[in-house]
Amino acid sequence: MPTASALTQEISAIFRPDPAKPMENKFTNTTPVSGYCAQLPRECEIAGMFSIRMPITFDSSKAIEANHSDYRQGATFKVPSDWRPVTVINSGTGESEVVEIRVSGIGSQYRLSVSPVELVGGGSVYGAHEKLWGSAWVYAPAPCRYSGVGLYSTYQYAFFWKAPQQAACSKQAKYRVPDMRYTYLDFAYELRTPNPLKMSAGHYTGTLSYSVGPGQDFDMGDVMLPNDSVISLNFNLEVQHTLKVEVPPGGNKVVLEPQGGWQAWLNQGRKPTRLFRDQTFHISASSRFKMGLQCQFAGSSDNTCLLWAPSSGQLVPVNISVTLPNGLTDAAGQPVNRRRLYLDGSGTELFQPGHYIDRRPGTVHFEVARNQVEEMLAGEAKNYMGNVTVIWDSEV
Incomplete structure (x- = not known):
């Protein structure tokens, strides 16, 4: 048997x-x-x-x-x-x-x-x-x-x-x-x-x-x-997933300037309407991920990072957003174009690749909006500073 x-x-x-x-x-x-x-x-x-x-x-x-x-x-x-x-x-x-x-x-x-x-x-x-x-x-x-x-x-x-x-x-x-x-x-x-x-x-x-x-x-x-x-x-x-972000040499030092630099204001007295910098990076991704922020200076009501003037103690918010390459979408399948990054992570809880993204370019956008620029120009402080950490997190 x-x-x-x-x-x-x-x-x-x-x-x-x-x-x-x-x-x-x-x-x-x-x-x-x-x-x-x-x-x-x-x-x-x-x-x-x-x-x-x-x-x-x-x-x-x-x-x-x-x-x-x-x-x-x-x-x-x-x-x-x-x-x-x-x-x-x-x-x-x-x-x-x-x-x-x-x-x-x-x-x-x-x-x-x-x-x-x-x-x-x-x-x-x-x-x-x-x-x-x-x-x-x-x-x-x-x-x-x-x-x-x-x-x-x-x-x-x-x-x-x-x-x-x-x-x-x-x-x-x-x-x-x-x-x-x-x-x-x-x-x-x-x-x-x-x-x-x-x-x-x-x-x-x-x-x-x-x-x-x-x-x-x-x-x-x-x-x-x-x-x-x-x-x-x-x-x-x-x-076995890949999530790798490469910032070009010097890309970790971001200087915010008006469109065309400061010469228009210095030479012609034309006030800048915004200060900004677009910082490129390269991303390789085979997995879903989320993005977030950590700030050296942050206020309770702004939900974003602040820049600080050492001479006056003045604080102004800086808006930070991200554009991801084609092939990466949000949870609804929509492309990611100038998507705001917030301290609480809202709106950037899930990004996902439709196929393996191999070292494709993206952009982190930093901007101080017009109202804040006017405040900065009206004050005595000449320099504003702050450390901002942009986070790509695979633990979704």
């Missing part, structure tokens, strides 16, 4: 942004390939499949009778070709996401204890394998599909079939088969992973179990019985 036990298989994938492929925002499957796709990688690459070989054997519990009318009394394969959801949880943040998986192919090797030449009464080895079942096992019974794989020897035949539907694919024995064994289980699978750009960095894990046996997820009929009853897939997804 088969024993009830479980086999475990790791399914791993990683997202790491690639500057060479900024539009390719998806996980890379890093699970070691075994079985069918290890032997024929190009076939699987074209189909977007990956395969695993599991050390499960199936043994016939009785003879398979010739021309049996019930497909479950012969060689039949039904696999979980439907998409199944798997919840994966970030071990650091507790956030959850959903991965989907489907089994898209099935393969094994049958082994007979009696030569098929003897079972069918003569002929070549290949001809006997073909005659025993009406057709060689390289040819998949509907609704399974041909994959081009079939390797045989005197007592054995290895095969692999594509499985587009969750329905039985069956071979009818044309001669009595005293006993038979499937020596391993190959299955191909496809993954649908969440959008990594909307996931927090970290390690995500989850588990999906498939049952094996008559009437179960992997169902090989009522005669071929497995030595393991459960296949557990342990999912491990790694998200």
